[in-house]
Amino acid sequence: xxxxxxxxxxxxxxxxxxxxxxxxxxxxxxxxxxxxxxxxxxxxxxxxxxxxxxxxxxxxxxxxxxxxxxxxxxxxxxxxxxxxxxxxxxxxxxxxxxxxxxxxxxxxxxxxxxxxxxxxxxxxxxxxxxxxxxxxxxxxxxxxxxxxxxxxxxxxxxxxxxxxxxxxxxxxxxxxxxxxxxxxxxxxxxxxxxxxxxxxxxxxxxxxxxxxxxxxxxxxxxxxxxxxxxxxxxxxxxxxxxxxxxxxxxx
Amino acid sequence: xxxxxxxxxxxxxxxxxxxxxxxxxxxxxxxxxxxxxxxxxxxxxxxxxxxxxxxxxxxxxxxxxxxxxxxxxxxxxxxxxxxxxxxxxxxxxxxxxxxxxxxxxxxxxx
Numbered sequence: 001x002x003x004x005x006x007x008x009x010x011x012x013x014x015x016x017x018x019x020x021x022x023x024x025x026x027x028x029x030x031x032x033x034x035x036x037x038x039x040x041x042x043x044x045x046x047x048x049x050x051x052x053x054x055x056x057x058x059x060x061x062x063x064x065x066x067x068x069x070x071x072x073x074x075x076x077x078x079x080x081x082x083x084x085x086x087x088x089x090x091x092x093x094x095x096x097x098x099x100x101x102x103x104x105x106x107x108x109x110x111x112x113x114x115x116x117x118x119x120x121x122x123x124x125x126x127x128x129x130x131x132x133x134x135x136x137x138x139x140x141x142x143x144x145x146x147x148x149x150x151x152x153x154x155x156x157x158x159x160x161x162x163x164x165x166x167x168x169x170x171x172x173x174x175x176x177x178x179x180x181x182x183x184x185x186x187x188x189x190x191x192x193x194x195x196x197x198x199x200x201x202x203x204x205x206x207x208x209x210x211x212x213x214x215x216x217x218x219x220x221x222x223x224x225x226x227x228x229x230x231x232x233x234x235x236x237x238x239x240x241x242x243x244x245x246x247x248x249x250x251x
Numbered sequence: 252x253x254x255x256x257x258x259x260x261x262x263x264x265x266x267x268x269x270x271x272x273x274x275x276x277x278x279x280x281x282x283x284x285x286x287x288x289x290x291x292x293x294x295x296x297x298x299x300x301x302x303x304x305x306x307x308x309x310x311x312x313x314x315x316x317x318x319x320x321x322x323x324x325x326x327x328x329x330x331x332x333x334x335x336x337x338x339x340x341x342x343x344x345x346x347x348x349x350x351x352x353x354x355x356x357x358x359x360x361x
Contacts, residue, residue: 159341166317166338166345174312174349178304230301 008191012115012184032119035111039100047096068096072236079240083247090130091243094123095236102183102228106221114231115183117176124172127239135246146249175238182231186224193217302353309349317342 018029050065058066072092076084098114105112113119135143147164148157196213200206321338325331 162341163345163348166320166342167313167349169320170309170312170316170342170345170349173316174305174308177312178308181308182304226297230297234301234305 008188008195011111011187011191014116031111032113032116035101035104035113039097039104039113042100042104043096075233075237076240079237080244080247084240084243087130087240087243091236091239094127094239095232098123098179098235099229099232102232103225105183105187106224106228112183112187114179115187117180120176120180121172123179123235124176127175127242128172131242131246134243135249138246139249143246143249146245171242175235179231179235182227186220186227190217190220190224193220306350306353309353310346313346313349314339314342317345 014030014032016028016030017034020027020029046061046068047065050061053059053062055062069092072095073085073088076088076091080087101113104110105115132143135146139145147161147168149160149164152160193213193216197210197217200210200213317338317340318335320342321335324334324338328334
């Protein structure tokens with residue numbers, strides 16, 4: 001058991017809490033699913049209770065809800081323009097989900113939903129499919145202008161189209177890997193530092209320097225909170241940038 | 252007589268209160284001045300890290316996508332390693348293009 005608690009990867013293990021296999025599909029209710037439900041409940045709690053009173057002078061909860069709303073609304077407006085505001089509910093939902101799962105994941109003994117690449121990749125695919133679908137729906141064939149840079153000699157165009165296509169296809173990967181890697185690396189570092197404390201305490205005279213990694217854990221936890229908020233923000237702002245491409249193709 | 256005493260008392264209390272308030276005000280302002288630069292440093296570190304991660308992931312992702320496309324094309328067309336080499340080069344170019352786009356974006360370096 002002691003060995004297991006020192007394993008830094010163990011925290012990402014998915015356990016089936018309720019086994020469900022409808023039609024031969026493994027749809028078990030796992031600890032990841034449980035924390036997704038918790039995140040959704042936490043976001044709903046903040047938004048519904050926060051906006052419930054609608055007082056002119058906002059209380060703590062209401063100002064927290066209003067601040068997040070205004071922050072995301074400003075972000076969307078700045079990077080996707082006025083037309084991008086129709087995607088505000090989408091971006092706001094993504095931002096709140098990512099932010100809350102990042103923040104809840106810092107609490108010990110919890111599970112970080114965004115440390116699973118399949119979750120972040122699903123988000124990125126959702127964003128990119130929305131970009132493609134809206135772009136084609138809105139501009140038709142003109143959406144393909146996104147891949148043809150203007151003002152280049154004809155000889156270079158095929159080469160540049162290939163580069164643009166690869167660049168476009170790399171977006172969901174960079175979007176998902178960035179969030180996943182930040183969360184994974186941060187939590188492993190925290191766990192390893194915590195493991196150092198336990199190992200040093202059990203190492204006789206070396207127990208004297210055990211507070212050093214403990215101090216590191218405290219600093220890194222603060223740093224992790226910064227990363228959690230920052231990555232949620234980056235995810236939201238890049239979603240806006242990509243949506244902006246769908247709204248205005250052709251650079 | 253009693254009234255005057257009360258007035259003096261009140262005055263004394265008011266004075267002591269206002270000096271305490273001044274001290275508090277000064278201390279809070281000093282604290283603000285102290286924390287100002289460190290807050291800014293924290294924010295700029297966050298911003299720089301964010302930019303670094305963006306550049307890194309966009310650059311690497313383009314190369315990985317190019318490599319995978321070339322590898323799969325070779326697999327289908329049995330032309331190994333022609334397309335792998337071609338698309339790896341194109342992927343690297345796309346990676347540089349991504350980084351260039353981040354750098355020239357208005358507000359991208361923020």
